[in-house]
Amino acid sequence: xxxxxxxxxxxxxxxxxxxxxxxxxxxxxxxxxxxxxxxxxxxxxxxxxxxxxxxxxxxxxxxxxxxxxxxxxxxxxxxxxxxxxxxxxxxxxxxxxxxxxxxxxxxxxxxxx
Amino acid sequence: xxxxxxxxxxxxxxxxxxxxxxxxxxxxxxxxxxxxxxxxxxxxxxxxxxxxxxxxxxxxxxxxxxxxxxxxxxxxxxxxxxxxxxxxxxxxxxxxxxxxxxxxxxxxxxxxxxxx
Numbered sequence: 001x002x003x004x005x006x007x008x009x010x011x012x013x014x015x016x017x018x019x020x021x022x023x024x025x026x027x028x029x030x031x032x033x034x035x036x037x038x039x040x041x042x043x044x045x046x047x048x049x050x051x052x053x054x055x056x057x058x059x060x061x062x063x064x065x066x067x068x069x070x071x072x073x074x075x076x077x078x079x080x081x082x083x084x085x086x087x088x089x090x091x092x093x094x095x096x097x098x099x100x101x102x103x104x105x106x107x108x109x110x111x112x113x
Numbered sequence: 114x115x116x117x118x119x120x121x122x123x124x125x126x127x128x129x130x131x132x133x134x135x136x137x138x139x140x141x142x143x144x145x146x147x148x149x150x151x152x153x154x155x156x157x158x159x160x161x162x163x164x165x166x167x168x169x170x171x172x173x174x175x176x177x178x179x180x181x182x183x184x185x186x187x188x189x190x191x192x193x194x195x196x197x198x199x200x201x202x203x204x205x206x207x208x209x210x211x212x213x214x215x216x217x218x219x220x221x222x223x224x225x226x227x228x229x
Contacts, residue, residue: 036220043117043203043220089156099144099207099218100169103156 006104023090031092033073117221138206145187150201
């Protein structure tokens with residue numbers, strides 16, 4: 001079956017530091033890959049997505065590249081802000097069940113001023 | 114444009130009771146999916162409805178059920194509540210045609226269910 005493995009948290013960084021959150025996946029077929037963010041007391045928001053190999057998703061300074069050869073979709077940001085503090089989830093849908101998201105365990109990010 | 118709304122936001126029930134949660138999708142969205150979020154199991158897919166039909170179901174016992182109405186609003190029901198059902202239940206809607214490829218899922222704020 002499908003699975004997503006995410007870097008264990010929590011992660012604590014100083015403002016303006018570089019962020020990487022690792023994500024690897026196992027899936028049949030050609031999955032689409034996503035990063036979602038969850039702020040305290042809120043639902044999930046789609047941060048970025050990539051639907052085929054070598055695609056780069058980007059949004060709000062965050063980037064992730066779909067690497068089929070390493071089955072990875074690592075999230076990066078060059079300079080984090082306090083407002084980026086949240087829980088980040090890597091997720092996938094496979095080609096057979098397009099609207100069933102399989103999530104990683106989530107990574108809590110705290111950015112200190 | 115209004116987002117996905119879920120009611121109620123918080124619920125407290127006791128073991129053995131049943132509960133119904135409601136989700137109103139974004140206008141024009143016909144697909145509604147439900148997810149359970151717990152600290153131990155993370156985010157798990159419950160089921161998806163499209164045009165009043167369940168199209169996909171996750172690995173949950175039959176105590177968990179749902180339905181969708183003609184206006185795309187959806188409800189999920191949990192019968193004979195157990196302590197382990199305490200969770201945040203998230204609903205997501207998407208604009209997708211039947212059998213179509215992925216369209217972005219928009220999540221609601223969730224309903225926090227506590228079972229005592």
